[in-house]
Amino acid sequence: xxxxxxxxxxxxxxxxxxxxxxxxxxxxxxxxxxxxxxxxxxxxxxxxxxxxxxxxxxxxxxxxxxxxxxxxxxxxxxxxxxxxxxxxxxxxxxxxxxxxxxxxxxxxxxxxxx
Amino acid sequence: xxxxxxxxxxxxxxxxxxxxxxxxxxxxxxxxxxxxxxxxxxxxxxxxxxxxxxxxxxxxxxxxxxxxxxxxxxxxxxxxxxxxxxxxxxxxxxxxxxxxxxxxxxxxxx
Numbered sequence: 001x002x003x004x005x006x007x008x009x010x011x012x013x014x015x016x017x018x019x020x021x022x023x024x025x026x027x028x029x030x031x032x033x034x035x036x037x038x039x040x041x042x043x044x045x046x047x048x049x050x051x052x053x054x055x056x057x058x059x060x061x062x063x064x065x066x067x068x069x070x071x072x073x074x075x076x077x078x079x080x081x082x083x084x085x086x087x088x089x090x091x092x093x094x095x096x097x098x099x100x101x102x103x104x105x106x107x108x109x110x111x112x113x114x
Numbered sequence: 115x116x117x118x119x120x121x122x123x124x125x126x127x128x129x130x131x132x133x134x135x136x137x138x139x140x141x142x143x144x145x146x147x148x149x150x151x152x153x154x155x156x157x158x159x160x161x162x163x164x165x166x167x168x169x170x171x172x173x174x175x176x177x178x179x180x181x182x183x184x185x186x187x188x189x190x191x192x193x194x195x196x197x198x199x200x201x202x203x204x205x206x207x208x209x210x211x212x213x214x215x216x217x218x219x220x221x222x223x224x
Contacts, residue, residue: 031210033211033212035214040122040216041216042201042215042216042217043201044214045213056211090157094210096210099162099164100159101144101162101205101210101212102162103157103159103212104159105156105158107155107156108155108156
């Protein structure tokens with residue numbers, strides 16, 4: 001693994017189903033983030049984690065949950081998917097010791113909820 | 115809360131110079147970042163300004179004026195591969211979360 005990986009690449013999901021999007025990084029970054037990107041709205045932060053064992057809510061957290069059991073993994077769960085959660089989801093990570101505040105993004109998961 | 119404004123679209127020709135502006139309103143401010151995203155791809159980091167002034171990185175430069183809550187990304191010697199969306203983002207707290215603008219779609223014409 002090099003950088004950040006996300007799985008699945010894409011998914012079509014029936015409304016009401018539970019879904020977990022996976023995110024793994026091998027850069028030992030302490031901070032990780034989940035964003036959703038909708039056309040014309042840019043990237044919006046769903047949840048974040050500044051270090052393993054802690055999580056926080058972003059701008060649009062409703063309907064989503066996260067966990068951070070270890071440094072490398074940061075899964076995002078939709079407990080009961082709704083059509084408005086159709087979006088492209090990006091996971092990102094950053095090194096809090098970096099002065100540039102650079103975030104490294106995964107390739108994204110395209111989710112369609114019908 | 116935070117809000118950022120940037121133009122939705124910019125068009126320029128190959129070899130030209132283009133400037134993408136970004137104005138922001140935040141309750142606190144730690145820095146302004148720029149990211150590039152090609153269609154269907156992941157955003158990639160371009161620059162970060164925490165202090166006023168111009169930061170130059172090859173063909174790309176970024177400027178910040180904290181007193182004006184304003185910054186811009188300057189792209190010189192435009193190439194076709196520069197056609198992409200460009201996002202400004204503010205870090206408004208020590209926790210390092212970013213708030214992104216809606217993005218500027220840059221089209222480079224031959």
